[in-house]
Amino acid sequence: MRVNGDVADSISIRDRGLLYGDGVFRTMLAEQGKLRHWPSHLKKLQQDCQALGINCPTPEQLAVELQSILLAHPQGVIKLIVTRGQGGRGYAPPAVQAPHHVWDVFPLPEYPEEWRKQGIKLRLCDVRLSHQPRLAGIKHLNRLENVLAAAEWQAADIAEGVLLDLEGNLIEGTRSNLFFVRGGHLCTPDLSRCGVAGVQRERVLSWAASRGISVEMGHFPVEALAQAEEVFLVNSVIGLWPVQSFQQRRWTDFPLAFEVAEYLAGAHE
């Protein structure tokens, strides 16, 4: 655990990340001493910082720190938070910003192996995502909607919940991006009004583009999932989970999902 480059496990109570959720983060996977898809994560981190007007630490600084973390923790989930730094009282960002950044490491989660192979059970969340075009897509620290959603169920056999927006459009999982196949088309929700546009979502889109597979990005009602030939979720820790059940619908074959999963698992960076 490091704060601003130094080994530490605490941060100022005046950090604007705590005070206002004024920051962004990445959740990444380390395997065999390497961070999976670091260039993509770094790019997204920089984009998210820029969207909030936060000065992102330099790639060189982050790379040096990451190397020493990977030496000590060759395997695990690595989290990186960048906040706008110290704030006094008041919402206005300070004229001179000195951002803080925090590294943390967690053991790999132990998900049942069959979730990758036979698929997961997916539920529908009650809480709906609000529309905020100014923050949509950004992986920022204002995550109370996700907290409310994840608090809705305890059943350990339900791996993930799907979130709709206030208008009833499909958006994402509580901690993953959503794809489905309908009429041979790959579909994924538009995230210009809410949701987090994750690195693995972008990789799926690149994969589709490179294979000439058309992707429909739009507003879909929840009923679209029942009509889908395949449904799957992606994020940087789980990789890809096909969905075996949602509401009354069951799926047993995941040909396209498995193809995507193989791509995502590959070392393409």
Place this chain on the structure above:
Amino acid sequence: MRVNGDVADSISIRDRGLLYGDGVFRTMLAEQGKLRHWPSHLKKLQQDCQALGINCPTPEQLAVELQSILLAHPQGVIKLIVTRGQGGRGYAPPAVQAPHHVWDVFPLPEYPEEWRKQGIKLRLCDVRLSHQPRLAGIKHLNRLENVLAAAEWQAADIAEGVLLDLEGNLIEGTRSNLFFVRGGHLCTPDLSRCGVAGVQRERVLSWAASRGISVEMGHFPVEALAQAEEVFLVNSVIGLWPVQSFQQRRWTDFPLAFEVAEYLAGAHE
């Protein structure tokens, strides 16, 4: 500065307040060794904690800590944060919660005295507030919308900005609640879909009720301000600021605002 009762100025990097903005807060005024309207702040803190399913520290514990803070800092702005406490990785609240709470103290802000007497300049913010009924009214730590709004202007003579929701309804100031008088009626925005319902807003509503003054709480377009006889903003630090200018409109007389200001400044608790 205290964290969980102990003198400290830092908090765990695994505090869910930092990770997700998973907490609530109060900003309060200490004068002559007393905290203004502590019972109202405590009640609102408890309500906000309950709305998020966070166990609020006991009134007894908070009172003891507050007394020692007031001894050292008889005057200033006192901030109290309550978070859901330590979290591992993952949005779901831990089964056993051990909330954290943080006290911090700031010097009284030095606002120009004429802002209370002649009124302030108010601007219209570009950023719009999203609708989230599940979080509306709560003073939680997801405050990026307020940060974006406060970042919109630097001019020191503009004291506050007014925020609309995505539909264009008046909601609040970036750090205050909004009232206006129209046709002799006191009006204030409905906060059931967004905004923070502050303690001073509640006190104004009580004041109006006790005097038989009807209050219209509803959805008002921004044009309603131009038609208003008086406009004013309230919060626990500023008390009340009448508005002297907004867009093309100017105001010079604030009879009702001054009456409310006198009430708010009184020691009613």
